[in-house]
Amino acid sequence: xxxxxxxxxxxxxxxxxxxxxxxxxxxxxxxxxxxxxxxxxxxxxxxxxxxxxxxxxxxxxxxxxxxxxxxxxxxxxxxxxxxxxxxxxxxxxxxxxxxxxxxxxxxxxxxxxxxxxxxxxxxxxxxxxxxxxxxxxxxxxxxxxxxxxxxxxxxxxxxxxxxxxxxxxxxxxxxxxxxxxxxxxxxxxxxxxxxxxxxxxxxxxxxxxxxxxxxxxxxxxxxxxxxxxxxxxxxxxxxxxxxxxxxxxxxxxxxxxxxxxxxxxxxxxxxxxxxxxxxxxxxxxxxxxxxxxxxxxxxxxxxxxxxxxxxxxxxxxxxxxxxxxxxxxxxxxxxxxxxxxxxxxxxxxxxxxxxxxxxxxxxxxxxxxxxxxxxxxxxxxxxxxxx
Amino acid sequence: xxxxxxxxxxxxxxxxxxxxxxxxxxxxxxxxxxxxxxxxxxxxxxxxxxxxxxxxxxxxxxxxxxxxxxxxxxxxxxxxxxxxxxxxxxxxxxxxxxxxxxxxxxxxxxxxxxxxxxxxxxxxxxxxxxxxxxxxxxxxxxxxxxxxxxxxxxxxxxxxxxxxxxxxxxxxxxxxxxx
Numbered sequence: 001x002x003x004x005x006x007x008x009x010x011x012x013x014x015x016x017x018x019x020x021x022x023x024x025x026x027x028x029x030x031x032x033x034x035x036x037x038x039x040x041x042x043x044x045x046x047x048x049x050x051x052x053x054x055x056x057x058x059x060x061x062x063x064x065x066x067x068x069x070x071x072x073x074x075x076x077x078x079x080x081x082x083x084x085x086x087x088x089x090x091x092x093x094x095x096x097x098x099x100x101x102x103x104x105x106x107x108x109x110x111x112x113x114x115x116x117x118x119x120x121x122x123x124x125x126x127x128x129x130x131x132x133x134x135x136x137x138x139x140x141x142x143x144x145x146x147x148x149x150x151x152x153x154x155x156x157x158x159x160x161x162x163x164x165x166x167x168x169x170x171x172x173x174x175x176x177x178x179x180x181x182x183x184x185x186x187x188x189x190x191x192x193x194x195x196x197x198x199x200x201x202x203x204x205x206x207x208x209x210x211x212x213x214x215x216x217x218x219x220x221x222x223x224x225x226x227x228x229x230x231x232x233x234x235x236x237x238x239x240x241x242x243x244x245x246x247x248x249x250x251x252x253x254x255x256x257x258x259x260x261x262x263x264x265x266x267x268x269x270x271x272x273x274x275x276x277x278x279x280x281x282x283x284x285x286x287x288x289x290x291x292x293x294x295x296x297x298x299x300x301x302x303x304x305x306x307x308x309x310x311x312x313x314x315x316x317x318x319x320x321x322x323x324x325x326x327x328x329x330x331x332x333x334x335x336x337x338x339x340x341x342x343x344x345x346x347x348x349x350x351x352x353x354x355x356x357x358x359x360x361x362x363x364x365x366x367x368x369x370x371x372x373x374x375x376x377x378x379x380x381x382x383x384x385x386x387x
Numbered sequence: 388x389x390x391x392x393x394x395x396x397x398x399x400x401x402x403x404x405x406x407x408x409x410x411x412x413x414x415x416x417x418x419x420x421x422x423x424x425x426x427x428x429x430x431x432x433x434x435x436x437x438x439x440x441x442x443x444x445x446x447x448x449x450x451x452x453x454x455x456x457x458x459x460x461x462x463x464x465x466x467x468x469x470x471x472x473x474x475x476x477x478x479x480x481x482x483x484x485x486x487x488x489x490x491x492x493x494x495x496x497x498x499x500x501x502x503x504x505x506x507x508x509x510x511x512x513x514x515x516x517x518x519x520x521x522x523x524x525x526x527x528x529x530x531x532x533x534x535x536x537x538x539x540x541x542x543x544x545x546x547x548x549x550x551x552x553x554x555x556x557x558x559x560x561x562x563x564x565x566x
Contacts, residue, residue: 002411002420114426135447166426167449172407173421174414174445273447351426355450 003175005168005270008136009075009101010035011175012143014045015183019070019190022050022061024080028113030103030169032075055080059087059098066096067199067207069192071147074098077165078105078119085123091158092127094208095196095223097150098158101143103169104269106350114351115165117269117321121297121329123160127223129230130298131161132268134250136173138295139163141241141249144178148187148237153194154229164270165351171270178245186244230299250293252301255308257283258290263367264309265316266292266334271354275318278359289363294330302337310338314370316362318381320348327378341376343369358382388418389442390530391452394522395471396461399431401519405461406437408523408545409530412537413441421446434465441532455479459526461501461518466491482529482565484518499525499565501557508553508560524558525565535559 003011009032013021021040023033039045048070052058055076062072076084081102091098102120106112117132124130129149133139139161146159163169192198197207211219231252238251256276258264263282267275272293282289290312292305309315315338319328326332331344343366348354358381369376392409396402403424410420421440429435438452454474460483465471472481472494481494484501501521510517520542527533542554 002407002414002422113428164449166424167451170426171421171423171449172410174419270449274450277448353451355453356448 001175001177002172003136003140004031004170004172005133005136005139005163006031006103006170007035008140008175009143009163010039011177012140013073014039015178015180016144016147016187017071017184017189018045018047018073020048020050020062020065020072021074022052022058022065022072023074023076024052024055024058028077028080028105030075030077030101032101032103055084056087059084059091062098062100063087063091063094063096066098066195067197069190069195069198071190072098073100075101075103077103078107081119081123082107085126088123088128089126093223095127095156095226096158097147097156097195099143099146099150100158100160101139102160102162103165104162105165112350113165115167115320116349116351117162117319118329120160120162121321124298124329127157128298129155129157129159129234129296131159131295132297133161133163133168134270134272134293134295136168136171136175137247138250139168140175140177141245141247144183144187145237145241145249149234151190152233152237155226155233156194156196157223157226157230162269168270176247182244186240227299231296231301231304234296234299250295252294252296252299252304254291254293254295256291256293258292258308258312260288261290261309261312262288263314263316263363263370264290264292264312265318265359265363265366266294266305266330267318268294268297268330269320271320271348274354274356275359278356278363281356281360282363287363287367297330300333300337302334305334306337314343314366316343316345316366318345318347318354318359318362320354322346322349331378343376344378345381346378347381352382388532389440389444390457391438391440391455392457392459392526393436393438393452393455394459394461395434395436395465395468397431398429398433398435400461401517402435402437402461404545405519405523405526406439408520408541409526409533410439410441411541411544412527412533415537415540416532416534418443418532419445423452426451434468434470441530457482457526457529459522460484461522480529482522482525484522497525497529497565499561501525501561504557504560504564508557510553510557520554521557521561524561527558528562528565535562538562
């Protein structure tokens with residue numbers, strides 16, 4: 001069948017048997033919640049739908065649901081995520097295994113409804129596993145795996161995953177759905193006994209109390225250790241999901257034709273497929289090009305990526321995001337893991353399309369600069385002259 | 388096989404639905420596809436586009452379509468608009484809701500009287516002929532890769548009963564009439 005990225009997430013959450021869906025239904029909400037509300041109203045998904053008055057409250061409700069041992073989901077976008085931010089940190093630092101889909105949109109002003117990744121990446125220090133989907137099929141598969149990853153006893157951290165606005169959220173493409181029984185075998189019911197915080201009326205406790213400087217570092221270090229274990233959890237869950245679905249899954253990242261590459265481009269999200277098509281075009285004209293598509297942003301697979309492309313002549317990184325006063329976020333993160341320079345391309349801000357030709361141009365540019373021995377520097381790709 | 392299409396119509400004419408049904412039908416026949424709505428806000432009556440890719444290989448790209456192989460024009464007046472042929476490949480084809488062959492030399496033009504077909508099948512809402520299923524049938528015929536069976540199935544998935552029957556008749560009639 002064909003499904004938009006939005007509906008693919010809804011059906012993934014349904015088959016994962018979410019028990020609580022809390023959401024603010026007004027702009028910038030997504031069709032993900034609309035479809036889930038419909039599925040719950042029809043009785044196709046037995047879950048409590050909590051209509052709250054803000055995204056801040058949506059995340060509060062999800063945290064409370066998890067504290068009661070219920071599998072919780074929400075979705076949001078841009079300003080909704082920004083407004084939710086305080087509770088995003090609360091879920092991460094409190095280790096509540098909520099999952100959330102984020103349709104990536106540009107933060108205003110000026111107003112925009114189009115694609116940019118800065119909204120998601122601005123939450124990268126909140127203690128969440130953060131992923132980016134590259135197709136509607138992967139959005140469906142990720143919606144299911146996210147619960148397994150979040151609830152894994154080695155991790156117990158929330159998971160959010162991004163979908164590029166419009167190009168993934170609203171584009172309908174082939175999606176194969178799984179039978180409920182297959183998913184039930186993969187994703188058992190949430191066992192409250194393993195949760196770090198479980199509000200059990202028979203065993204009352206308090207949580208969220210003041211913690212002094214004498215113990216906070218040790219408390220934070222527990223979360224750091226959980227994230228040290230996260231890569232293995234993500235890879236294992238991806239492998240097991242490959243088996244039940246019959247579809248190869250990406251754990252941390254995809255390596256597309258990088259083994260003999262002279263130029264490698266690093267991308268995230270829905271346009272990484274265009275980057276791969278661009279790499280094929282370059283190879284057709286004799287340039288050995290490859291692509292690394294990061295699925296996981298947190299944990300950031302820097303060491304693993306370095307092992308694949310550390311020796312490549314030219315590395316290009318594309319950022320559909322920006323940290324003002326610093327640079328593209330993914331480019332910056334990757335630079336910290338690699339020796340030598342990374343050619344950083346800022347592109348597609350505010351939803352401007354990044355075409356296959358653009359990706360080819362970036363790889364050509366990076367390789368020719370590397371061959372001339374020029375220093376790597378940031379380029380705002382396709383920037384127009386102001387009139 | 389890799390075909391890119393762009394659909395031109397007015398907001399509310401159901402071009403996104405037509406694009407989705409087209410891709411859905413292609414997938415029933417074993418192809419891969421993408422149905423891409425306009426990236427922005429739609430306004431009823433205003434010119435809008437939707438687009439689609441159909442391929443015998445999985446499609447991993449998500450950029451927009453700039454050089455379509457086929458454009459479908461749901462409103463005959465739109466033929467006067469330059470944007471209809473913008474980027475259309477030199478070998479490209481046009482499928483237009485039109486009674487007579489328009490005077491276009493550069494491209495192969497297929498005509499189908501989708502408005503009449505819609506009216507004949509009682510597909511009229513608020514005085515407006517709903518041409519999307521007729522256009523779907525015509526595009527499917529021009530594409531040559533979508534079976535009548537798949538067409539029937541996708542229309543039936545959207546509309547049941549008498550409305551479904553009338554929409555199927557419109558699609559099949561256009562499939563037969565388009566030249």
